[in-house]
Every structure is written in structure tokens, then in C-alpha cells.
Amino acid sequence: MTTPAPPTDDWLDGECRRLLTFGRRIIHPAGGAAWLDDDGTPDLARPVHTWITCRTVHVFGIGALLGHEGAASIATAALHGLRTTLHDDEDGGWFTAVAGDGAPVGTVKSCYDHAFVMLAGSTAVAAGLPGADAFLSDATDVFAHRFWDEERGRVVDEWDRAWTAPAPYRGLNSTMHSLEAMLAVGDVTGDVVWHARAARLAGLVLELAPSYDGRLPEHFGPDWSVDLELNRDRPDDPFKPYGATVGHGLEWSRLLLHLEATLGEAAPAGLLDTSRLLFERAVADGWHADGAPGFVYTTDWEGRPVVRQRMHWVVAEAIAAAAALHRRTGEEAYAEQYAEWWAYARDHLVDRERGSWHHELDAANRPQASVWAGKPDLYHAVQATLLPRLPLAPSLASCLARPAAMPDGPGAPA
Template sequence: MTHRVSDQSFSDAPPDDAWLDAECRRLLDFGRRIAHPLGGAAWLDDDGAPDLSRPVHTWITSRTVHVYGLGSLLGVEGCAPVATAALDGLRTTVRDGEHGGWFGAIGADGEPEGTGKSCYDHAFVMLAASTATVAGLPGADDLLADATAVFERHFWDEDLGRVVDEWDRGWTEPTPYRGLNSTMHSVEAMLAVGDATGDPGWHRRAGRLAGLVVDLAAAHDGRLPEHFGPDWSVDLQLNRDRPDDPFKPYGATVGHGLEWSRLLLHVEATLGADAPAGLLDTSRLLFDRAVADGWHADGAPGFVYTTDWDGTPVVRQRMHWVAAEGIAAAAALHRRTGEDAYARRYAAWWAYAAEHLLDLERGSWHHELDPANRPRASVWPGKPDLYHAVQATLLPRLPLAPGLASAVNLSQGWSAPA
């Protein structure tokens, strides 16, 4: 079934819940062909067809389980089989059956493309398994037990209260790099694992990571360093020679400031009185800095991708995920504070998305625009997955805690299909 949304702007008022629901279902329609013949999920092209010239990525496969698990919880017909097929890929195709854990990607020949084991990938496997467990998908419980055991054994540093970024295939030695991107998605996954298992220890771990971000934001005026040495010494110059790296760009990443702004509020709502001090103030700081540095920063609407440490734009392409995270962060701050300024930002950014990002002809959202807001594919060719856009349609309709899967499952009128 094809779901359509009206071709409209939201300059006067934000979209209502009915529009958000229709857009969520339109996005889910787009990705229904995502199953890869090797198992797991494929990278999607601009029309939603699998791009089989690209490998099976663990992060895309995990996000597919998460997104279509949410669709199953919403009762959207056909989502459970998509989620289950992707979950089976996590159990087989991209899993390292010899040493445990998950490869980053599997090529067309069925062999791993690189053998490192990354925290980023493993955090997404935990998120996928948590959502699948809440959705009651077959094999989800075993996957969650496996994923959390691997994460605890190799990626969580209990003494520091921080995460290790990457290991070699056999888990003999970690790389020296430490990163805030893997930290961020670990927080997201830990909140989801705590919700799915009822183990508050995972929530407390998320709180410890959130405390790190409170300190970093205060020390760097809201521009979060992304890259660190093995002792967590800040490296502000990493990848200056390739600033548009899709996972480790140089400088401050505007979208991550927005994403952290929202995640800190989820941690606060989850932990309550046990939350680290300063989460709301830091959420505001990160949000305000991202808006001041990133939004309409070069004379055109949209968020730039990255800035230098003085706020000067570096990579000026507009990434769809940054706008999606801005929408979600504004909604979260409005829910937390009730302040109209956040509601105005929320409406303005949906208006931008409706005008520039939503592709109502070919489906999904354009993943990358140039500085003049024309479709471009220098960093993100095609429309690889649906994670950020789908979440932007759901987070504004849900409380700050519990996390997405549990909140959808518990919300009145939303239940898993029989």
C-alpha cells in the first residue's frame, strides 16, 4: 500500500500528528525492497532499489531492523518481515562466527571488507536487538544477549565510564582512536537496552557518558570535539585534509550537537533524580550553538555540515540527517521546557524539510543537498536508509522516556500486530 503526504509547507504551523503518521508510512513504503540477496539490508538508491554494487553494511542492517521493528509496533503491514529478514542478516551474514561480534561490512564475495570491530557498529546492533525484542521478532532475545555480552566485554570501559572505539578482528588490541560519534550512539543503544531488558545498569552507563558531554560542551563553548587519543586527549585537527569524511569529519559537526542536545534530555528523563547535573543547561547550549553556527550560516536556508572551531562553516553541504535531528531536538526541548522559541524552530525546520528534502516524486528524503539546496551526492549518494527521517516523524509524538520502541509499544492506541 502506498501512503501519500500532501505537498505543503509548514511556515505558519508545524505538521499535525496525522501528517507525521502519513510521512512515516510513506518512508516505510520506500524501503520495502531493502533486503540484500546475501542477507541483511542493502544500500538503497534514489528510487529505493538495492544498490548491489555496495557491500552489506552492519549499521544499515541494524538501522533497518530498528526502523521496521518500529513499523511493526505501529501495526504497519509488511514491516515485520522486513525487520525479521534484516535481523537474520545480523545473526548470520555480518556476524563473525569465529571470533564473535560483527564486521563493519560484507562484500559481494561474501568476505568482510576490513576486519576491524567498531563500537559504532556494535552500538547499532544493540539498538536493533532492543527494538526487535520489544517488537517480539523471532531471534531477537538471543541477538540482544549476544550483542550486550560483546559490548560489555570489549567496548565498555567500566573504570573510565567511556567506550573503546575499535578492535582488531580477534579482539587482541584496540586502536588508539577514541570518538564521540560511537559514544553518542552508545548512549542511544544503552537507553534502549535498559528499556528492553529492565536492567537499570545500562541507563546508568548512558548517564556516565552524558556527563562526559556536559564537561566537553562547557570547555568548548558548545562545539563538541569529535576525536580523541587513547587517553581521551582532544584532537581538534584530525582529518583537516578530508573534512567531509562521512563518519569522522574535521571540526565541529552541527548535527551531532543537535543529536546530543536531544539525547541528554532522554537521559535526564530516564534517570530522573539520578541523572548527572547540568543536562538541560547543556542541551540548551548545544542547541543554541548548533543553530548559531549552522543554520542559515552562509546566506541560504539549511544547516551546514561542519564548522571550524570559531564557528566558520567548513563543509557547507546540507545533510538530511542534520535537519531531521534539528527537528527532533527542537521538539524535545519544547516538550521539556514548554518554551515557544523551540516550537518556532520546529515549525521552521519542518518547513525547510518539506520544501527542500522530501522527495515526493521518487520517495524518501534527499540525503544530501549542495549549498544552494540542490540534490547532490558527494558524501551520501543515493538514499541509504531511513533511520533519521523516520525518527523525526515519531520523536515529536512521544515522551522523552522511555525510548522509541518502548514508547511506541506503550502509547495508547499503538500496539504490535497480533
């Protein structure tokens, strides 16, 4: 079979800007970012979510650094929503979501959300958005005091609204996005303690990956004991699915290489080997696993597909991970996989009629919405157009903020 040609730089740049244009109406009238439907129209019946608003600051902050028209104003408006609508002025920190009338939806304060608050703040600083420095200072202070467990070198997953008691659950998803945010925060602030914390978080994955043959457990008890059975009765949960999450193996594979590049000689041993293991297991278990192209969402602990839907973000992370491994190793096999997965994305996910990417496909690669309705997320797809063209460190926004570091690599990962 002939390997398809990888996308050119011009195509990647055009796709990045097409995605940003799709999100041009994303600001909610109540503040923050709205949930977008399949046409990019805000669904005002849904709450305003912190994670979506943070990702909006991030991607449109990146858009501002790229000089995309209107991106800076959208990023600034989303940041304002985080400073006002979504911020808990009484107890500190950020709500998970608020209704259209401004009332909090639920009472949980989550590490996942607060990691993205830090990522948003770091990108806002890199992009020079108004109020960004004070915002990031607040975000890092809350995270360090509430979610960082210095003794264990890990994160606490959830608190109640008033910070009186942590929930017993611990999770690898919030750990992963905390590491991502810590790398970004360390880059924009110059405070290396955040990079050191990221390295300690990575230690958990360095332990888990070989113990479970590259299939990462996602769920843990308060003592970090592994729970392999959580949500067996709800295997397609969008945030805490049962089994091994193929896309997270790919995402971790990439992030370990960013950590290695950031720390240089001070990096923990085994990051590249673990990155390879996670990547190879995710591809072996997830890609073309049931007779049709695409990555299944989850597998059981023997590698059998559980949820067969194809999520757009998994392909985006596969693209970025293959690019990172090719950049790190120079091995041609990764470049071939990168090109193959971009061809799949263009054939099945890129929605040329209505914009953005289809967020979910069924096992026959037809659009559906059993897990994800609409198109609320630009983050994974936008990053897939940029990460292959940039070095592994510093993190994305910090790299783009440097005048000499705009995208310049070939369409195939360099």
C-alpha cells in the same frame, strides 16, 4: 516573518509510512540490508553494511509496532542477516560490512556498529521478532566485554577482528550512539546498569560542552586527549569529519533530555543546561550560516562553515531536538523552530517524485551526492516523524510497545 504551521499528526504518520514504503526492497539477497539508490532500488554492487542493517531492524521493527504492512517481515529478515551474514562466527561480534559473496570487507570491529547492533536488538525485542531475546543477549555481552571501559566510564572505539588490540582512536560519534543504545537496552531489559553507563558517557559531554563554547570535539587519542585537527585534509569525511559537526550538537542536545527523563531524580546535574547550550550553538553556527536556508555540515572552532553541504540527517535531528526541548520546557521559541525546520524539510528534502528524502543538498539546496550517494538511511527521517509525538522516556520502541503509548501528541511538540 510568519511562522509556518507545524505538520499535523496525520501528515507525520503518512510521512513515516511513506518512508517505510520506500524501503520495502531493502533486503539484500546475501542477507542483511542493501544500500538503496535514489529510487529505492538495492545497489548490489555495494557491500552489506552492519550499521544500515541494524537501522533497518530498528525502523522496520518500529514499523511493525505501528502495524505498517510488511514491516515485521522486513525487520525479521534484516535481523536474520545480523545473526548470519554479518556475524563473525569465528571470533565473535559483527563485521563492519561483507561483500555480496559473504567475505568480510575490512577487519575492524567498531563500537559504532556494535552500538547499533544493541539498538537493533532492543527494538527487535520490543517488537517481538523471532530470536530477538537471544540476539540482544549476545549483542550486550559483546559490547560489555569489548567496548565498555568500566574504569573510565567510556567506550573503546575499534578493535581488530580477533580482539587482540584496540585502535588508539577514541570518538564522540560512537560514544553518542552507545548512549542511545544503552538507554534502549535498559528500557527493554529492565537492567538499570545500562542506564547508569549511559549517564557516565554523558559526563564527557557535560565536561566538553562548556569548555568549547558548545562546539563538541569529536576526536580523541587513546587517553581521551582532544584532537582538534583530525581530518583537516578530509573535512567532509562521512563518519569522522574535521571540526564541529552541527548535527551531532543537535543530536546530543536531544539525547541528554532522554537521559534526564529516564533517570529522573538520579540524573546528573546540568543536563538541561547543556542541552540548551548545544542546541543554541548548533543553531547559531549552522542554520542559515551562508545566506541560504539549511544547516551546514561542519564548522571550524570559531564557528565558521567548513563543509557547506546540507545533510538530511542534520535537519531531522534539529526537528527532534527542538521538539524535545519544547516538551521539556514548554518554551514557544522551540515550537517555532520545529515548525520552521519541518517547512524547510518539506520544501527541500522530501522527495515526492522518487521517494524518501534527498540525503544531501549543496549550499544552494540542490540535490547532490558528494558525501552520500543514494538514499541508504531511513533512521533519522523516520524518527523525526515519531519522536515529537512521544514522551522523552522510555525510548522509542519501548514506548510504542506499550498499548497506551501510541503517538497521540499534537503535530507541534506538546
